[in-house]
Amino acid sequence: MKNTLMVPYVFTLNLILWGCGIPFFSSLASYPDFLALVSGNASAFFSGFAWRAVYYLPLIVMLSLLGVFVFLMRHPSVRVLSFLLVTLLVFFSVVVFIPLVTKLTREKGLSLDRPPSVAPARERAFSPGLIRPDAAGTRSVWLDEQGAGSRVGPVILAPTGESSPLESMTVIPRADYSGQDGSVRVGDRVVVARAGGIDPLVEKWFVPPRPLAAFDSSVRAVMDAFRSAMASGFIAWLVRSGSFFAAVFALWLLCFASGWRLLNIVFLITGFVALFMLYPYVAPAGTVFGLVRPLIPAVIRDDLLSSFFYGAVTAPALAVGAVVALRRRLAGTSGEELYGRG
Numbered sequence: 001m002k003n004t005l006m007v008p009y010v011f012t013l014n015l016i017l018w019g020c021g022i023p024f025f026s027s028l029a030s031y032p033d034f035l036a037l038v039s040g041n042a043s044a045f046f047s048g049f050a051w052r053a054v055y056y057l058p059l060i061v062m063l064s065l066l067g068v069f070v071f072l073m074r075h076p077s078v079r080v081l082s083f084l085l086v087t088l089l090v091f092f093s094v095v096v097f098i099p100l101v102t103k104l105t106r107e108k109g110l111s112l113d114r115p116p117s118v119a120p121a122r123e124r125a126f127s128p129g130l131i132r133p134d135a136a137g138t139r140s141v142w143l144d145e146q147g148a149g150s151r152v153g154p155v156i157l158a159p160t161g162e163s164s165p166l167e168s169m170t171v172i173p174r175a176d177y178s179g180q181d182g183s184v185r186v187g188d189r190v191v192v193a194r195a196g197g198i199d200p201l202v203e204k205w206f207v208p209p210r211p212l213a214a215f216d217s218s219v220r221a222v223m224d225a226f227r228s229a230m231a232s233g234f235i236a237w238l239v240r241s242g243s244f245f246a247a248v249f250a251l252w253l254l255c256f257a258s259g260w261r262l263l264n265i266v267f268l269i270t271g272f273v274a275l276f277m278l279y280p281y282v283a284p285a286g287t288v289f290g291l292v293r294p295l296i297p298a299v300i301r302d303d304l305l306s307s308f309f310y311g312a313v314t315a316p317a318l319a320v321g322a323v324v325a326l327r328r329r330l331a332g333t334s335g336e337e338l339y340g341r342g
Contacts, residue, residue: 003077007068007085014067018060023052031198031206054105058226058241059219061093062248066272070265073255086252094245099237102230125152125177125184125195132200133160140192142175142184150177152184155191218276221283229303236303243307243314247275250317275310282309 027033027048036044053060065086072082124145126132131141139160142152153174175184175191182196198206208216222244229240254267281288284302288309296305 001078001081003072003075004081004085006071006075007077007082008089010071011064011068011089014064015060018063018067019053019057022056022060022063023049026052026056029206029208034206054101055223055227056219057098057101058223058245061098062245062272065090065248066251066268069252069255069268072252073261073264086249090245090249094238094241098241099230099234124148124150124179126199128152130201132194134192134194138192140184140195145177150179151175152177152195155184157191215273215276218279222276222279225279225283239307240303243310244275244279246314246318247310248272250314251275253317253320278309282306 027045028037030048033045033048036042036048068086068089072086125142128142128145131139134140137160139158140155142155144154145152151174153172155172155175157170157172159168172186172191175186177184177195179196182194183190184192184195194200207213226237226241226244229236251268251271254271255264257264257267280286283289284306289302289306293302293305
């Protein structure tokens with residue numbers, strides 16, 4: 001019974017941890033926000049932090065639910081009461097918590113369409129004293145900057161290969177930096193094509209691996225769809241988000257897919273990632289959606305049809321789970337007997 005009553009506490013604790021971790025590390029992964037932080041502009045950094053906390057709030061809630069699932073898998077509880085508490089948490093999150101936070105955010109004047117504006121990375125030239133490659137086939141370094149990064153010099157240019165336009169090392173006493181295209185110029189002549197923006201010396205730090213980039217793209221597609229549905233009205237939000245949250249709720253069944261807890265956690269994480277990776281295909285512009293749309297009457301809206309794909313997976317899964325749970329209940333098989341003791 002004690003573990004059952006811990007469900008709201010575990011959910012809230014996960015909500016705080018994920019609610020701080022995801023916005024913080026995603027802000028660090030954004031070069032303008034990272035630049036704002038290291039430049040001492042903490043207010044701009046934490047404005048982006050607050051925006052991401054609201055933008056990723058549905059994801060944060062979903063991950064908090066996964067934390068509850070893992071807790072219930074590892075700790076014996078009153079199954080029926082735990083099921084009711086988790087159901088109430090999902091219902092409260094979708095119907096009250098997320099819409100309320102979004103409404104309060106908009107009332108405070110924070111737009112959810114894009115992050116708050118941070119000083120563009122091209123506003124000033126790269127910091128002096130470091131040798132950087134340039135797309136024109138040269139390497140460049142300037143020893144000083146003036147006018148808040150609008151002028152640099154002396155600029156030293158060196159060829160890097162046969163394709164370089166330079167034949168020998170060149171020294172330019174002073175040059176102007178253009179914040180419009182991020183170049184260093186002497187009059188109308190471009191001497192360094194890339195002198196602002198993401199520093200090429202650290203650019204690779206902000207490029208995630210392909211699998212992570214693909215998952216991030218799918219997560220953003222889902223978050224954007226939720227945001228669009230919220231802007232269309234409360235009913236549209238319930239239809240779009242309700243089907244997805246129901247699919248996440250159905251992942252609870254994977255906690256009992258086998259007698260090995262660690263394997264079940266792998267199933268749980270894999271299923272969670274798969275729900276997001278599936279979305280670009282079943283979204284209104286997706287491949288699967290395009291194949292099914294001609295077969296469905298036009299009276300059914302695109303958003304309803306897109307949500308149906310998740311409902312078509314969730315409903316049978318929950319039905320099978322209910323049957324299995326009932327059979328185990330009648331057979332007297334407990335969670336501890338399923339996983340084994342010790």
